[in-house]
Amino acid sequence: MTDILRDGDGINAGERPRRGKRSAIFTSTPDTDAPTLMCPRCDTLLTYKETVISGVKPIERWDYFYCPACGPYVYRERTRTLRPAT
Numbered sequence: 001m002t003d004i005l006r007d008g009d010g011i012n013a014g015e016r017p018r019r020g021k022r023s024a025i026f027t028s029t030p031d032t033d034a035p036t037l038m039c040p041r042c043d044t045l046l047t048y049k050e051t052v053i054s055g056v057k058p059i060e061r062w063d064y065f066y067c068p069a070c071g072p073y074v075y076r077e078r079t080r081t082l083r084p085a086t
């Protein structure tokens, strides 16, 4: 019996190519407008700052807001949750 070296036999299937940078897109003019949100603490209209879209699947999007009284907030598009960005 002779061991035969074969290519494409799934030997390297567990090897994950670590390619592709974790690039994120920063924009203040996203394709879809950021939602209008009120501050959950003081009911003030939050000021929209910018949107971050991560290019990694699943694509996620975060909208950054600012409350003059309470500070920065981040809104996670996928889960529709607004939380302090501290």
Ligand SMILES: [Zn+2]
Pocket: 039, 040, 041, 042, 043, 044, 067, 068, 069, 070, 071
């Ligand atoms: Zn506030």
